[in-house]
Amino acid sequence: MAVEITALNWVPDFARGYVRDLRPRWACEEIGLPYTTRLISPVPPKPDWYFDEQPWGQVPVLHDGDVQLFESGAILLHIAEKDIRLLSRDPQQRATSIAWVFAALNSVEPGLFELGNVTLFSKDAEWAKLRRPSLMEDIGRKLDRLVDALGDRAWLGDAFSVADIAMVTVLRNADKSELLRARPTLAAYVERGMARPAFERAMAAQLADFQPEPAAA
Amino acid sequence: MAVEITALNWVPDFARGYVRDLRPRWACEEIGLPYTTRLISPVPPKPDWYFDEQPWGQVPVLHDGDVQLFESGAILLHIAEKDIRLLSRDPQQRATSIAWVFAALNSVEPGLFELGNVTLFSKDAEWAKLRRPSLMEDIGRKLDRLVDALGDRAWLGDAFSVADIAMVTVLRNADKSELLRARPTLAAYVERGMARPAFERAMAAQLADFQPEPAAA
Numbered sequence: 001m002a003v004e005i006t007a008l009n010w011v012p013d014f015a016r017g018y019v020r021d022l023r024p025r026w027a028c029e030e031i032g033l034p035y036t037t038r039l040i041s042p043v044p045p046k047p048d049w050y051f052d053e054q055p056w057g058q059v060p061v062l063h064d065g066d067v068q069l070f071e072s073g074a075i076l077l078h079i080a081e082k083d084i085r086l087l088s089r090d091p092q093q094r095a096t097s098i099a100w101v102f103a104a105l106n107s108v109e110p111g112l113f114e115l116g117n118v119t120l121f122s123k124d125a126e127w128a129k130l131r132r133p134s135l136m137e138d139i140g141r142k143l144d145r146l147v148d149a150l151g152d153r154a155w156l157g158d159a160f161s162v163a164d165i166a167m168v169t170v171l172r173n174a175d176k177s178e179l180l181r182a183r184p185t186l187a188a189y190v191e192r193g194m195a196r197p198a199f200e201r202a203m204a205a206q207l208a209d210f211q212p213e214p215a216a217a
Numbered sequence: 218m219a220v221e222i223t224a225l226n227w228v229p230d231f232a233r234g235y236v237r238d239l240r241p242r243w244a245c246e247e248i249g250l251p252y253t254t255r256l257i258s259p260v261p262p263k264p265d266w267y268f269d270e271q272p273w274g275q276v277p278v279l280h281d282g283d284v285q286l287f288e289s290g291a292i293l294l295h296i297a298e299k300d301i302r303l304l305s306r307d308p309q310q311r312a313t314s315i316a317w318v319f320a321a322l323n324s325v326e327p328g329l330f331e332l333g334n335v336t337l338f339s340k341d342a343e344w345a346k347l348r349r350p351s352l353m354e355d356i357g358r359k360l361d362r363l364v365d366a367l368g369d370r371a372w373l374g375d376a377f378s379v380a381d382i383a384m385v386t387v388l389r390n391a392d393k394s395e396l397l398r399a400r401p402t403l404a405a406y407v408e409r410g411m412a413r414p415a416f417e418r419a420m421a422a423q424l425a426d427f428q429p430e431p432a433a434a
Contacts, residue, residue: 106326110326
């Protein structure tokens with residue numbers, strides 16, 4: 001039975017291909033799990049019922065039969081539990097994959113959230129101009145650790161797993177900055193993830209769901 | 218068999234009771250899972266072998282038999298899988314709890330990380346003074362959503378779960394700011410968590426492990 005992923009029916013050009021429903025789409029594509037999309041409008045105000053499903057008013061939400069959940073990390077783990085190609089049953093490999101999902105979302109993404117704020121949403125604010133150098137240093141130090149941890153392996157664990165879906169989609173938030181260009185190990189890792197046919201299908205599907213203009217949900 | 222939690226043997230006063238090994242300690246205490254601690258020094262440089270266990274050089278790390286893992290969120294889920302008092306076997310309740318663990322760590326904590334930077338670590342920097350008002354607004358909007366989501370329930374799910382360990386320990390990072398004082402629902406929620414005997418034991422145990430001076434690991 002197909003799962004249902006909630007996504008947006010429109011975003012500005014700069015966000016296309018980066019909205020977080022890409023994560024569960026990619027996970028579904030990796031294991032051949034069919035999914036449908038429920039498209040909602042980004043135009044505020046969101047309807048009250050939506051906050052009951054997603055307390056921040058964001059996407060994605062996953063419906064899987066009678067079960068619904070939010071947060072892309074939780075949704076990734078939920079889908080990953082269905083197939084060893086995303087989450088091994090070996091206890092150590094399973095633990096390593098889940099650790100890296102959290103590492104991507106709690107240790108790497110927060111700095112990149114703020115970088116998006118500094119370089120895009122608040123770029124004209126004086127604080128943002130002053131903050132940028134130290135923020136780039138903070139993120140850079142974290143990414144240097146990630147380079148060491150990845151070493152010469154292709155993926156974070158012994159094989160591709162849900163951890164790589166999380167980390168590649170997090171790192172793509174920096175794909176226009178020197179943070180990745182200066183770290184060929186990470187740039188190659190992101191390229192490797194994006195070259196997977198499942199990623200390409202997920203990306204194409206997200207882009208195909210956008211309407212020319214913001215439409216009511 | 219006891220699990221082993223890696224913690225620090227010293228931190229400055231302001232950090233005592235807030236280091237993230239508190240999370241797995243609390244989880245263990247809730248279910249009566251015995252644990253030992255391995256104490257490491259906060260004084261750099263960390264030994265190379267430690268980065269093999271924890272790529273950021275932080276705590277906690279969990280050892281559970283032959284399995285080791287890092288990231289407090291992953292460790293919380295690992296412990297929670299052992300006992301329905303932390304993670305229900307009901308599919309929806311399980312999904313809700315895991316969603317809120319990620320919500321705490323990926324949607325709420327990132328703003329509070331930056332607030333720690335603005336109010337403590339970088340407080341004398343010009344950018345930090347300029348950033349504070351908008352950051353407080355950003356976090357406040359998120360916390361207002363959390364107030365709505367919590368409603369008049371005692372815990373994030375139908376009963377106390379691992380989600381509350383994650384969220385209460387995240388919110389405690391703001392316990393000295395008006396962010397919680399201005400939101401009695403959240404202040405009461407944090408107090409409720411901290412009043413649990415298991416929390417009190419975990420807190421006492423973390424404090425008891427600190428040495429008077431930083432000691433080599």
